[in-house]
Amino acid sequence: MAPSAHVQRAQAAVEAMKLIGFDQAKAKAVLKKLLKVYENNWEYIEEENYRLLVDSILDDQESVDPEVNETDASASVARKVSRKRLRHRPEDSDHFPLEVEASGETSPQRPKLDRSPEDHPTNFRGKMIKPVEAQCPHDGEGSSSSSHTIRENELIREKAPQNSHNCQELSPISGQVVPRMTSSSNPPNVPYFEKGKSSSLVMQERDEHQPCGTSGNLICHKEPKMEPDTEFPRDIVAVAFSSNPDMSVDEVPCYISDNYVPLALPSPQGTPSGTAANHGTAQKGDFLWANASTGLTGANSQDAPINEDEKCLKVQVRKEITKDHSVSAPHPLLDENDIAKGEEIVRISLINEFTSEKFPAYFHYIARNAVYQNAHVNFSLARIDDEDCCLNCFGDCLSAPIPCACTRETGGEFAYTMDGLLKAEFLNECISMNRDPYKRHHIYCKDCPIEKSKNEHTPEACKGHLVRKFIKECWIKCGCSKQCGNRVVQRGISRNLQVFFVADVKGWGLRTLEELPSGAFVCEYVGEILTNIELYDRTIQKTGGARHTYPVILDADWGSEAGLRDEEALCLDATFFGNVGRFVNHRCFDANLVEVPVEWETPDHHYYHLAFFTTRKVEALEELTWDYGIDFDDRSHPIKAFKCLCGSRFCRDRVRSKATRSRASGSK
Numbered sequence: 001m002a003p004s005a006h007v008q009r010a011q012a013a014v015e016a017m018k019l020i021g022f023d024q025a026k027a028k029a030v031l032k033k034l035l036k037v038y039e040n041n042w043e044y045i046e047e048e049n050y051r052l053l054v055d056s057i058l059d060d061q062e063s064v065d066p067e068v069n070e071t072d073a074s075a076s077v078a079r080k081v082s083r084k085r086l087r088h089r090p091e092d093s094d095h096f097p098l099e100v101e102a103s104g105e106t107s108p109q110r111p112k113l114d115r116s117p118e119d120h121p122t123n124f125r126g127k128m129i130k131p132v133e134a135q136c137p138h139d140g141e142g143s144s145s146s147s148h149t150i151r152e153n154e155l156i157r158e159k160a161p162q163n164s165h166n167c168q169e170l171s172p173i174s175g176q177v178v179p180r181m182t183s184s185s186n187p188p189n190v191p192y193f194e195k196g197k198s199s200s201l202v203m204q205e206r207d208e209h210q211p212c213g214t215s216g217n218l219i220c221h222k223e224p225k226m227e228p229d230t231e232f233p234r235d236i237v238a239v240a241f242s243s244n245p246d247m248s249v250d251e252v253p254c255y256i257s258d259n260y261v262p263l264a265l266p267s268p269q270g271t272p273s274g275t276a277a278n279h280g281t282a283q284k285g286d287f288l289w290a291n292a293s294t295g296l297t298g299a300n301s302q303d304a305p306i307n308e309d310e311k312c313l314k315v316q317v318r319k320e321i322t323k324d325h326s327v328s329a330p331h332p333l334l335d336e337n338d339i340a341k342g343e344e345i346v347r348i349s350l351i352n353e354f355t356s357e358k359f360p361a362y363f364h365y366i367a368r369n370a371v372y373q374n375a376h377v378n379f380s381l382a383r384i385d386d387e388d389c390c391l392n393c394f395g396d397c398l399s400a401p402i403p404c405a406c407t408r409e410t411g412g413e414f415a416y417t418m419d420g421l422l423k424a425e426f427l428n429e430c431i432s433m434n435r436d437p438y439k440r441h442h443i444y445c446k447d448c449p450i451e452k453s454k455n456e457h458t459p460e461a462c463k464g465h466l467v468r469k470f471i472k473e474c475w476i477k478c479g480c481s482k483q484c485g486n487r488v489v490q491r492g493i494s495r496n497l498q499v500f501f502v503a504d505v506k507g508w509g510l511r512t513l514e515e516l517p518s519g520a521f522v523c524e525y526v527g528e529i530l531t532n533i534e535l536y537d538r539t540i541q542k543t544g545g546a547r548h549t550y551p552v553i554l555d556a557d558w559g560s561e562a563g564l565r566d567e568e569a570l571c572l573d574a575t576f577f578g579n580v581g582r583f584v585n586h587r588c589f590d591a592n593l594v595e596v597p598v599e600w601e602t603p604d605h606h607y608y609h610l611a612f613f614t615t616r617k618v619e620a621l622e623e624l625t626w627d628y629g630i631d632f633d634d635r636s637h638p639i640k641a642f643k644c645l646c647g648s649r650f651c652r653d654r655v656r657s658k659a660t661r662s663r664a665s666g667s668k
């Protein structure tokens with residue numbers, strides 16, 4: 001006799017847990033409890049690819065830890081239930097239509113043709129791509145503004161009374177810097193302001209033996225700097241800087257954790273989704289890592305043998321990503337003292353001064369881009385012609401009397417100053433290109449990879465790609481030294497940066513702990529290098545529930561050649577593997593960072609690095625922002641990525657909302 005539907009569903013659930021590495025007996029036991037609590041209501045258990053079950057098993061495991069004050073697994077289940085109830089208010093359900101559809105997606109093949117605009121990744125002026133579904137209950141129109149109306153100083157007064165004696169030693173800069181959470185001593189690498197030196201930020205020397213920037217230590221917080229003549233709209237200030245100190249762990253918005261649901265979970269239907277199938281076993285060619293010292297990789301990741309370490313890494317990462325469904329659980333793999341885990345020259349600390357969410361959802365920190373699978377990124381010396389390198393240079397090319405061959409791309413002049421900053425003229429050109437893309441030169445592909453990925457057989461005409469200014473840095477085939485002034489981005493992050501929790505809706509962001517001059521290199525946007533088709537697959541399959549991915553298309557030179565092969569139309573996806581660049585939030589128009597395409601290993605423009613430089617002087621503790629290039633008014637793509645809370649007076653979303661409101665009131 002065939003097993004009942006109930007038994008089949010139970011088997012599928014246990015099998016799914018087994019696939020992601022959980023013990024079957026444990027999964028069964030927790031499932032049983034959940035079924036009891038949920039009165040056999042499978043839909044709660046199955047939704048979001050068994051998210052509730054995964055959470056409960058993890059909680060159950062934690063409860064075995066003597067440090068966790070929860071020894072009874074059923075207590076943990078009950079806690080989950082209350083969390084679940086909070087999440088499943090009926091009014092929330094409308095926000096997840098595609099997610100339900102996502103769990104039904106089982107085909108590993110790329111679905112063909114006839115998709116609505118919402119169904120595929122969209123290139124916003126060749127920059128960030130909108131997610132297939134980006135609406136979180138907390139992202140919705142008007143969300144949270146009514147319940148979070150505490151102004152920043154009120155919040156500080158409420159939160160910091162006991163330890164404020166530590167802060168009395170400090171003087172805020174221009175009244176903007178305010179001390180927040182305090183501790184008895186200043187930790188290494190955390191800025192403080194010395195009395196009598198109000199204008200200077202003092203960085204403590206790093207003590208190699210002590211962790212830096214430990215959360216809970218003294219941290220000074222600074223409002224994002226307003227641009228000249230820029231005023232924050234009142235309501236936006238309230239939302240951006242408010243937080244409910246009484247908010248329980250369970251009430252912490254789902255925003256972050258929902259963004260990054262693992263790729264690898266099998267769907268409740270029992271058949272692993274396409275993505276799960278791709279990721280289920282480490283395949284030959286998966287995750288090809290560039291050689292750390294030379295950056296050289298094989299001609300194509302497909303040709304590279306995969307070793308056991310790579311397999312282990314992949315499986316391990318998958319498990320850790322999976323684990324991170326629990327909003328504030330301590331995370332074994334993200335280190336708050338150095339989120340980069342030693343991958344960068346500097347340590348990058350992480351702090352949340354507002355809520356109990358200690359870590360962002362898990363991602364694997366990589367300091368350099370890494371090919372996911374099919375991207376053709378060929379770093380071979382033979383491909384670098386003599387005119388694309390400076391074989392005969394010595395020492396620092398910037399000090400040489402004649403600019404070297406590597407300046408060909410920049411019209412015979414270096415883009416950098418002797419101080420390692422971007423030259424003002426070059427910087428201004430990049431800024432104005434980003435601010436006014438439509439007035440700039442675009443090129444049009446004959447066979448546009450974006451259009452082809454939407455509709456393979458009858459693609460629409462190319463919508464155009466902005467022609468960007470590239471920087472070409474010297475590299476290993478050049479005669480100059482590693483310290484050559486024309487090697488800035490490839491040397492990596494050198495500034496003191498910090499990942500910090502900005503506000504409920506925006507989530508985490510990146511800020512500088514030191515003052516940065518205009519034109520300073522901050523970081524690259526690092527992620528997995530995907531082909532356009534792989535990106536499409538990943539997004540369309542909704543990656544087993546990962547509804548938000550924030551890839552960037554590397555299309556700066558598309559259209560300049562007769563045609564691009566699929567494996568040459570590339571993008572970067574920092575959702576699962578990335579660096580601090582993935583935390584840079586969006587600001588319309590007057591962001592303090594601008595992205596610049598930089599190349600060194602490859603002479604063509606198929607693959608390049610996306611480097612962030614400051615658009616102006618940025619003060620210590622200011623949030624770093626970047627204009628994603630989102631066109632909130634783009635009618636052909638009605639699902640916008642998020643409700644923009646950038647606070648810029650040029651906010652395109654605010655202008656759009658205002659226009660909509662005035663149209664609505666005019667029609668009454």
Ligand SMILES: C[S@@+](CC[C@H](N)C(=O)[O-])C[C@H]1O[C@@H](n2cnc3c(N)ncnc32)[C@H](O)[C@@H]1O
Pocket residue numbers: 256360505506507508509548550582583584585586587641642643644645646
């Ligand atoms: C690339 S991530 C930036 C890091 C992100 N805040 C985090 O916590 O991981 C982009 C997401 O951050 C949020 N975000 C970025 N800029 C924002 C803005 N100006 N207003 C509201 N949300 C923003 C949106 O949810 C967006 O989908």
